[in-house]
Amino acid sequence: MVRFSLSRQTIDSSLPVLARAKGYYWHALHRPKVLDACGGAGVACIGHGSEDVARAVLAQMKTCSYVSYAHFQMLRSGEPKGPRDGMGSKGSTFVWTGQPQRVNVIARWESYHGTTLGSLSASGHVVRRGPFEPMLAPTFHKIPACNPYRQRLTDECDADFVARKAAELEAEFERLGPDTVAAVILEPVVGAALGCAPSVPGYLQAVKAVCEKHGALLIFDEVIRSRWQQESVVPDLQTIAKGFTGGYQPASALLVGAKIVEVMERGGRTFTRGQTYQNHPVVAATALKVQEIIQGGDLLANVRVQGQLLEKLLRAKLGGHPNVGDIRGRGLFWGVEFVEDEAAKQPFDPSMQVAQRVHRAAVRDFQVLVYHGQGCAGGCKGDHIMIMPAYDISSRLVVDIVQRVASAVDDVFGTKC
Numbered sequence: 283m284v285r286f287s288l289s290r291q292t293i294d295s296s297l298p299v300l301a302r303a304k305g306y307y308w309h310a311l312h313r314p315k316v317l318d319a320c321g322g323a324g325v326a327c328i329g330h331g332s333e334d335v336a337r338a339v340l341a342q343m344k345t346c347s348y349v350s351y352a353h354f355q356m357l358r359s360g361e362p363k364g365p366r367d368g369m370g371s372k373g374s375t376f377v378w379t380g381q382p383q384r385v386n387v388i389a390r391w392e393s394y395h396g397t398t399l400g401s402l403s404a405s406g407h408v409v410r411r412g413p414f415e416p417m418l419a420p421t422f423h424k425i426p427a428c429n430p431y432r433q434r435l436t437d438e439c440d441a442d443f444v445a446r447k448a449a450e451l452e453a454e455f456e457r458l459g460p461d462t463v464a465a466v467i468l469e470p471v472v473g474a475a476l477g478c479a480p481s482v483p484g485y486l487q488a489v490k491a492v493c494e495k496h497g498a499l500l501i502f503d504e505v506i507r508s509r510w511q512q513e514s515v516v517p518d519l520q521t522i523a524k525g526f527t528g529g530y531q532p533a534s535a536l537l538v539g540a541k542i543v544e545v546m547e548r549g550g551r552t553f554t555r556g557q558t559y560q561n562h563p564v565v566a567a568t569a570l571k572v573q574e575i576i577q578g579g580d581l582l583a584n585v586r587v588q589g590q591l592l593e594k595l596l597r598a599k600l601g602g603h604p605n606v607g608d609i610r611g612r613g614l615f616w617g618v619e620f621v622e623d624e625a626a627k628q629p630f631d632p633s634m635q636v637a638q639r640v641h642r643a644a645v646r647d648f649q650v651l652v653y654h655g656q657g658c659a660g661g662c663k664g665d666h667i668m669i670m671p672a673y674d675i676s677s678r679l680v681v682d683i684v685q686r687v688a689s690a691v692d693d694v695f696g697t698k699c
């Protein structure tokens with residue numbers, strides 16, 4: 283039995299005790315069921331408790347429950363078109379191509395890539411970096427995120443905004459020395475750190491052009507979206523996780539682009555790693571079944587349809603709210619940023635914990651679970667919630683989610699949407 287988490291690291295005895303989760307609902311002891319509008323942390327993309335996945339997991343456990351990566355070769359099905367698949371970690375491409383001086387990585391503020399020392403070094407999420415700051419690697423550098431809500435100048439069109447952002451990146455390459463930069467890493471749609479902020483049209487193309495000009499790799503961190511090949515720009519490396527297994531097993535994978543594969547194949551290289559559980563067969567069977575369910579049910583088509591409905595309803599219900607500064611997202615991945623003063627885009631004092639209060643009211647009084655975060659206005663300031671329901675959610679439940687979330691927002695701000 284676990285308690286629903288209200289503030290990530292605390293055990294709060296006022297939290298409901300979770301008994302089980304099934305479909306789109308969390309079932310707590312002695313409480314009404316809670317509608318899952320965020321897949322936990324953007325994970326449960328096919329809902330909870332799938333019998334099909336459970337069967338696939340069990341079957342794999344009976345066939346082969348574990349194998350060390352080094353002892354057998356992997357069997358592939360089909361040739362991937364974009365970045366290649368591989369469950370594991372990064373390699374040393376620049377050492378193999380005689381460029382060992384490429385040690386710098388350019389990342390962005392208001393980004394989140396994880397909480398290992400490496401991934402946190404890349405992360406620009408100040409709230410999460412804070413406690414570890416002295417231990418983080420100095421070879422990771424930050425440029426501003428792509429956040430039109432807070433950065434776009436009055437009357438600045440997409441093309442001019444993108445040109446300004448590309449110039450920022452170019453300047454960082456020049457500052458570091460272009461041939462010292464190994465890679466640029468970014469989330470095409472920023473998740474936890476910015477609350478579902480998509481890149482402005484043309485931005486990813488511009489970033490890729492700067493990377494190519496200087497011979498650096500482009501890495502997309504798609505851990506939280508894990509919707510493959512949705513961007514028109516193909517990166518050199520792409521991370522995926524959460525929706526990869528939908529939470530039925532903890533798993534991540536790295537998709538490796540042709541440019542890197544060619545270098546490896548030419549030199550007969552392999553990635554040097556040696557994690558005990560990499561390429562785990564039960565995890566692989568889980569991912570395969572979850573992806574079969576997503577593809578077999580054409581769930582990405584549903585994501586597009588329900589995503590449009592979610593956007594429309596969020597804008598209709600919350601667009602005019604005096605404390606809603608921005609509503610942004612793509613597909614079934616939407617964020618709502620709260621502000622104290624809408625005209626000035628003034629964030630709330632972080633100590634008010636506004637996003638957490640919306641989250642708390644939502645789960646406690648309106649039985650809907652949303653994901654909350656702080657820091658989207660820079661530093662520790664800025665409050666947002668994220669709505670990321672399962673890919674197979676129905677229109678009826680999308681309507682229900684928005685109604686419940688709007689009620690929670692009303693409740694916290696004392697308004698009537």
Ligand SMILES: Cc1ncc(COP(=O)(O)O)c(C=O)c1O
Pocket residue numbers: 323394395396397469473474503504505506523
């Ligand atoms: C974009 C992104 N990258 C990396 C991570 C880290 O993933 P994990 O918590 O599985 O280490 C997250 C987690 O939310 C994420 O959203």
